[in-house]
Amino acid sequence: MFTPMLSIWLNVVVQGVLTGLLYGLMALGLSAIFGVVRLVNFAHGEFAVVAMYAAFVLFRAFGLDPLIAMVPIAAVFFVVGFALQRMLINSFVGRPDHEQFILLVGLAIVLVNAVLIVFGPDAQPANLPYAFDSYEVGPLIIDKVRVFAAVAALAVCAVLFGFFRFTSTGTAIRACADNLIGAAVVGLDVRRLYAVTFGIGLACVGAAGSLMVTIADAVPSLGPAYTLLAFTIVIIGGLGSMAGALVAGLLIGVSEALAGFLIAPSMKSMFSFALLVAVLVLRPQGLLGKKPA
Amino acid sequence: MRSDNHFRPSRRHVLGGAAAAGAMLAAPAVVRAQAKALKVAVVLPRSGLFAAAGQSCYRGAVVTPKVLADLGYSVELVHVDFESNVDVARTQTERAIAEGAQCVVGAFESGATLAMAQVCEQRQVPLIINIASVPQLTEQGYKYLVRNFLTNAQLVGNGLRLVKDLMAATSVPFKNAVFVHANDTFGTAQRAAMDRLFPAAEMPFPLLESIAYDPKAQDLAVEVTKIRALAPELVLVTTRSSDAIKLVRDMVRQRFEPKAIISPGSPGLYDEEFYQALGPLADFHLYNLPWANAKSPVTQALAAAYKTAHPTNRFEVDCFNAGFTFEAIMVGADAFKRAGTADGPTLMAAVKTTNIAEHVLTGGPIKFDEKGQNNNIQAAVVQNRNRTPTVVLPPDVAVAAPVLPMPPWQGRS
Numbered sequence: 001m002f003t004p005m006l007s008i009w010l011n012v013v014v015q016g017v018l019t020g021l022l023y024g025l026m027a028l029g030l031s032a033i034f035g036v037v038r039l040v041n042f043a044h045g046e047f048a049v050v051a052m053y054a055a056f057v058l059f060r061a062f063g064l065d066p067l068i069a070m071v072p073i074a075a076v077f078f079v080v081g082f083a084l085q086r087m088l089i090n091s092f093v094g095r096p097d098h099e100q101f102i103l104l105v106g107l108a109i110v111l112v113n114a115v116l117i118v119f120g121p122d123a124q125p126a127n128l129p130y131a132f133d134s135y136e137v138g139p140l141i142i143d144k145v146r147v148f149a150a151v152a153a154l155a156v157c158a159v160l161f162g163f164f165r166f167t168s169t170g171t172a173i174r175a176c177a178d179n180l181i182g183a184a185v186v187g188l189d190v191r192r193l194y195a196v197t198f199g200i201g202l203a204c205v206g207a208a209g210s211l212m213v214t215i216a217d218a219v220p221s222l223g224p225a226y227t228l229l230a231f232t233i234v235i236i237g238g239l240g241s242m243a244g245a246l247v248a249g250l251l252i253g254v255s256e257a258l259a260g261f262l263i264a265p266s267m268k269s270m271f272s273f274a275l276l277v278a279v280l281v282l283r284p285q286g287l288l289g290k291k292p293a
Numbered sequence: 294m295r296s297d298n299h300f301r302p303s304r305r306h307v308l309g310g311a312a313a314a315g316a317m318l319a320a321p322a323v324v325r326a327q328a329k330a331l332k333v334a335v336v337l338p339r340s341g342l343f344a345a346a347g348q349s350c351y352r353g354a355v356v357t358p359k360v361l362a363d364l365g366y367s368v369e370l371v372h373v374d375f376e377s378n379v380d381v382a383r384t385q386t387e388r389a390i391a392e393g394a395q396c397v398v399g400a401f402e403s404g405a406t407l408a409m410a411q412v413c414e415q416r417q418v419p420l421i422i423n424i425a426s427v428p429q430l431t432e433q434g435y436k437y438l439v440r441n442f443l444t445n446a447q448l449v450g451n452g453l454r455l456v457k458d459l460m461a462a463t464s465v466p467f468k469n470a471v472f473v474h475a476n477d478t479f480g481t482a483q484r485a486a487m488d489r490l491f492p493a494a495e496m497p498f499p500l501l502e503s504i505a506y507d508p509k510a511q512d513l514a515v516e517v518t519k520i521r522a523l524a525p526e527l528v529l530v531t532t533r534s535s536d537a538i539k540l541v542r543d544m545v546r547q548r549f550e551p552k553a554i555i556s557p558g559s560p561g562l563y564d565e566e567f568y569q570a571l572g573p574l575a576d577f578h579l580y581n582l583p584w585a586n587a588k589s590p591v592t593q594a595l596a597a598a599y600k601t602a603h604p605t606n607r608f609e610v611d612c613f614n615a616g617f618t619f620e621a622i623m624v625g626a627d628a629f630k631r632a633g634t635a636d637g638p639t640l641m642a643a644v645k646t647t648n649i650a651e652h653v654l655t656g657g658p659i660k661f662d663e664k665g666q667n668n669n670i671q672a673a674v675v676q677n678r679n680r681t682p683t684v685v686l687p688p689d690v691a692v693a694a695p696v697l698p699m700p701p702w703q704g705r706s
Contacts, residue, residue, distance in 0.1 A: 222511070
């Protein structure tokens with residue numbers, strides 16, 4: 001039924017989809033924060049790297065699988081995000097973009113250097129016991145770690161979408177995102193909601209970082225690359241659109257995999273940026289973003 | 294208005310001042326030249342992307358002064374970590390020389406070594422390359438550089454010849470091959486050598502494709518899928534340890550099993566990090582490289598000192614990196630002993646006339662041609678067996694017979 005080449009193609013696409021789901025989860029936090037707080041978290045990738053190291057330490061010290069460690073790490077990141085927003089970032093909301101940029105880039109530098117001091121610059125592989133396993137489904141051979149990570153990413157996304165749709169806090173946050181003044185007029189505590197949103201954003205990146213350590217070694221230098229990747233995804237998907245972030249994550253995952261297969265693996269990241277340029281030219285608001293009023 | 298009391302420097306004052314200033318500026322060089330021990334800056338990537346290999350070289354360097362002292366040489370080492378970063382290599386070499394280093398050894402990575410070569414050339418300080426293979430190093434006319442290591446062309450040429458020997462020794466033919474390489478300085482130079490030498494080598498199988506990958510990629514799944522699509526029986530690789538791990542890991546995950554994975558002269562497959570990360574899956578990979586000559590008394594002395602200093606590390610694994618680093622320092626120490634001075638030009642002239650018969654790695658005496666290249670280094674075929682590098686060819690130095698094709702991934706205990 002499947003020719004060998006067709007099954008190879010299918011494998012490439014499936015790999016891209018699974019990686020893309022992780023990318024999407026990572027960008028989701030950035031999108032949520034921008035959509036509500038109107039602030040771009042330039043330390044996003046660095047937080048992901050901190051989460052990778054946290055998952056690595058929990059696995060090495062206590063044997064806690066990153067798929068389980070993801071829950072406490074996301075919880076801690078939520079608290080950190082909430083506190084960070086209340087104590088530091090809140091005073092920068094509404095201030096000029098360059099001031100916010102400098103603050104968050106400074107925070108990113110502090111995080112990367114803290115990780116460097118504690119763990120050094122070397123790559124730290126988690127070496128999970130099932131790291132070499134794969135599933136064979138018809139013509140497909142799929143990495144077990146990638147399947148687990150993608151399923152966990154989907155579960156986190158579902159929880160997040162459910163939270164924003166079905167809880168009163170989620171609805172209030174969406175109200176803030178849609179009409180900040182209106183939300184304040186009806187008596188919503190905007191500052192607290194900002195802090196909750198920032199916490200949720202960091203919880204997402206905490207979960208994504210924990211899952212990332214299952215497929216990639218933890219290295220401090222990954223931080224800026226992840227920030228750039230998340231930023232690219234969010235722009236392609238549409239700034240502030242969480243569904244857009246997920247769709248763009250998938251798109252980038254698949255396009256990188258196909259480009260790597262068809263053209264040259266060493267040039268695959270070039271296609272993310274080609275996609276970014278194309279979206280900026282053809283649909284500046286992003287794939288699922290709203291046109292500015 | 295001018296005052297008559299104002300001090301007006303005469304020509305004699307100016308000349309005297311200039312002479313004093315010149316003496317002060319020259320003093321460090323004079324002190325350096327008259328030193329009793331040669332001060333060597335050993336510049337290595339002890340952290341970052343190439344940390345595993347850099348640390349391996351470093352372990353060889355730290356035991357070197359003692360071994361050399363027993364052989365009648367005197368060296369003082371300054372250890373420098375360039376963090377696998379070319380710019381850091383350049384600035385740290387500048388700094389080491391400014392702080393009195395009379396000779397520089399390094400740097401395992403070709404890009405960093407090229408940057409250091411420019412600094413050493415400007416400062417007239419000998420650079421003795423332990424490991425770095427790009428041809429430019431000895432083709433650009435540097436006067437203060439020698440390389441006691443193979444060029445890319447030598448690595449690949451020897452590698453291809455030894456693949457033929459391997460096929461003859463095992464009677465296992467390959468129908469086709471794919472070449473996979475990192476797209477860094479070393480990897481692209483290996484690719485250029487492969488493109489040039491493969492057709493000339495008249496190999497009995499075609500090279501289907503050369504696939505470049507980003508050594509900083511978080512995984513090599515797409516690359517392995519691409520290899521799998523070509524279905525080669527032989528995968529020739531140019532890797533570093535971290536990406537060699539990713540490559541094999543993704544091959545196992547995708548259940549792709551070639552007859553052999555052979556490095557025609559690159560690191561990655563013999564690093565302790567590789568063995569620890571992959572366990573039994575690290576076995577049976579082959580690499581064509583110069584290896585420690587166990588019959589040499591210098592090798593035996595280095596191995597003994599190494600085992601005492603690093604009881605938790607294995608000389609059998611480190612001997613390539615540690616051996617070449619030791620030999621590079623030895624070249625400097627030997628030249629210093631013969632020259633009787635650490636003055637740059639004189640020391641470099643002595644380095645160029647090196648002739649060391651007893652040394653660590655396989656091959657003839659360490660000698661340099663007019664370009665500064667040692668052409669007497671001999672490669673062997675080494676195979677991982679029970680997570681230990683084991684020489685399997687040529688027969689005169691082999692300690693085991695090669696295993697080909699490699700056993701399947703599944704079922705390795």
